Amino acid sequence: MKTTINGPYPRIGSELTQKLREETGAEETHPTILQHLQNDVTKELVRELVTAGIDLPNDGLVYANDELSWPLENTDGITFGGMHKTLHTNIIHRHIICTGEIKQKHFINPLHTTAVTEHSVKLELPGPYTLACHTEIGKTAPYKNIEEIAHAYAEFYRGVLLSRKKEDFVQFNEPSIIAYKREHPNLEMLPELYQNMLHKTKAQTAIWTSSGHYTRQTIDLLFSLPVDTIGIDFVWDQNVETLLKKISTDKNIGFGIVDSGDTGWCGQDDKNSIVKTLRSFAGYTYLSKALVAPNATLEHLPRNYAQQKIKLLRQIADEVNK
Amino acid sequence: MTLPLLPTSGVGSWPKKKRGQKGNLDAVSKKETAEFIKNQEQLGIDILVDGEFYRGDMATDYGRALALPIADWTRSYGNRFWKKPIVDRQLIAKEALQTEPYIYAQSLTTHPVKGMLTGPTTLANWSLHTYYRKREDRVFAYADVVNFEAKELEKAGAKYIQIDEPAIGEYHWEAELFNEGLRRAREGITAYIITHICYGDFKLVYPRLKNLSVDQIDIELANDLDRPEQSELITQMKKDPLTQYKDVAVGVIDIRPDVPVEDVDTVTRRIKTTIDILGPTPDLLQRIWIKPDCGFRTHKNPTTAYAKMKVMMDAVKKVREQYVL
Structure with missing residues (x-):
């Protein structure tokens, strides 16, 4: 079992991150200085994650304004409106408005972090379905419905994926598939969406879901998608264990089982209970290929709490791997 | 006090000089408050706000007043961070946080000044918790704290009390809990109660607004008003105008600092x-107030903020002339 984290990592709590914050908030920012600081903070975060025992780190998404809209920063056909809350939380994302054909102008290349850090990191992207659910289709957009725009995002991502090698790991975060008390329109588009997006691409892939509950139908749908790993939220849905043990799959499971604090609770996780749950999956999935993670971004917590969560992840994985 | 057609007000905050977040009314805050009160009077604003120069953060200050531990920084978006209080014990309010700033601001003017509070759901959601496990316990504990504050404000003479609930869009399915939190927060209060909401996917929450235990809903609308045919929120408003149920303060100024003065x-x-x-008939028209979308604390200096408020007042005066009831 390997450890990973999802979403942005707290970017404040060290002298370097404080400098980044000051530079970002300065009256006049200097792009080169900002870029250097972002690189340095990324190095620091990744080093912290790896030293603490995270097997598959991300790059902390230091460059991201928010977890949802960041890949569309320099994209034709997209403008940003006001600010919206992300699901049930007080984390905010920019309102995405499609005004024309979606075309990549300049995609922020997170894999620059491989040159920046000594460690390989996974590339984490908001999934095309979730992006489509959060996009307002403007009057001048050539897309008529959520399915068309989801496919446009998938095509946008193909350009990113085709350059990835088979050693690379690319994760699509798709909370909109199960987000609690939100609409989940046209879920039936997902198989074709992901097939088209991943056709002839080489990287290892994952889809990660969070902040909601699962049905048998959503589980079947998720495990039918052409990705290697399916990430599941065990914090929101403690009954998903029963559903998962009824399916037969050779896909890897991502266990989002440590509480990220997204509902405000920052009490201690029950490590023994978590280890027991994970071990119980031994007959159902290859635990050696599974991932264990917090159920959502650790940015709900201050950095010192996030550090404790990472330590816990390592302890859990070590116990399970014994 | 008789209010004119389309009464105007601010929402709360005004740009302040960079200093440590203190959450108390020090000499600098007092000076800035006095200047801001004067600016509002000069602009002709009807119901004033105190500018919140003393305020650190909407939840953090309450945490300090309640002697709660305060966590290190967490991020909301972009480069915006705040420090969440950690509710690690039963909440018991002993000393009011907001009464002193209200008394000071009101002493500077004969115009009514709003007393400003943060709502119980926002306080609950923007805190970390190790004591109250259930969400309703968190919200109700904070509702009692806010009620204590509201009573102190009313004792001090506040006729208008604003309870900010930007968290209304979070946990949007908990309509009853949200409503009950507000109801408890205003229990026993006879002052005019306003609730300010922002940063929300309002089409999800709009149907609930008419049932809230407040006299006025204060809502941001500037961007939607520029494209009413495309706005789902405006479509809902047309079908069921909120002014049938409550007074409605409408945001007509986009307060974001990167948006030029309209x-x-x-x-x-x-x-x-x-x-x-919202005002197709005279009785509904009289329920509309005009204001900016939100407070101006994200602005680095007051010049553009003032310019935006001036434009708002010039526009209001123009429209008032056209509607003589």
């Missing part, structure tokens, strides 16, 4: 669109 014609058009939607 021209008078744009804001006039926004106000007229508001009237078309």
Whole structure:
């Protein structure tokens, strides 16, 4: 079992991150200085994650304004409106408005972090379905419905994926598939969406879901998608264990089982209970290929709490791997 | 006090000089408050706000007043961070946080000044918790704290009390809990109660607003008013105008610092669109107030903030002349 984290990592709590914050908030920012600081903070975060025992780190998404809209920063056909809350939380994302054909102008290349850090990191992207659910289709957009725009995002991502090698790991975060008390329109588009997006691409892939509950139908749908790993939220849905043990799959499971604090609770996780749950999956999935993670971004917590969560992840994985 | 047609007000905060977040009314805050009160009077604003120069953060200050531990920084978006209080014990309010700033601001003017509070759901959601496990316990504990504050404000003479609930869009399915939290927060209060909401996917929450235990809903609308045919929220408002149930303060100024100062014609058009939607009859028209979308604390200096408020007032005066009841 390997450890990973999802979403942005707290970017404040060290002298370097404080400098980044000051530079970002300065009256006049200097792009080169900002870029250097972002690189340095990324190095620091990744080093912290790896030293603490995270097997598959991300790059902390230091460059991201928010977890949802960041890949569309320099994209034709997209403008940003006001600010919206992300699901049930007080984390905010920019309102995405499609005004024309979606075309990549300049995609922020997170894999620059491989040159920046000594460690390989996974590339984490908001999934095309979730992006489509959060996009307002403007009057001048050539897309008529959520399915068309989801496919446009998938095509946008193909350009990113085709350059990835088979050693690379690319994760699509798709909370909109199960987000609690939100609409989940046209879920039936997902198989074709992901097939088209991943056709002839080489990287290892994952889809990660969070902040909601699962049905048998959503589980079947998720495990039918052409990705290697399916990430599941065990914090929101403690009954998903029963559903998962009824399916037969050779896909890897991502266990989002440590509480990220997204509902405000920052009490201690029950490590023994978590280890027991994970071990119980031994007959159902290859635990050696599974991932264990917090159920959502650790940015709900201050950095010192996030550090404790990472330590816990390592302890859990070590116990399970014994 | 008789209010004119389309009464105007601010939402709360004004740009302040960079200093440590203190959460108390020090000499610098007092000076800035006095200047801001004067600016509002000069602009002709009807119900004033104190500018919140003393405020650190909406939840953090309450945490300090309640002697709660305060966590290190967490991020909301972009480069915006705040420090969440950690509710690690039963919440018991002993000393009011907001009464002193209200008393000071009101002493500077004969215009009514709003007493400003943070709502219980926002306080609950923007805290970390190790004591109250259930969400309703968190919200109700904070509701008692807010009620204590509201009573102190009323004792001090506040006729208008604003309870900010930007968290209304979070946990949007918990309509009853949210409503009950507000109801408890205002229990026993006879002052005019306003609830300010922002940063929300309002089409999800709009149907609930008419049932809230407040006299006025204060809502941001500037961007939607520029494209009313495309706005789902405006579509809902047309079908079921909120002014049938409550007074409604409509945001007609986009307060984001990277958005240039609007021209008078744009804001006039926004106000007229508001009237078309929410004030199609004289009795509903009288329930509309005009204000900026939100407070101005994200601005680095007050010049553009002042310019935006001036445009708003110029537009209001223009529209008032056209509607004589």
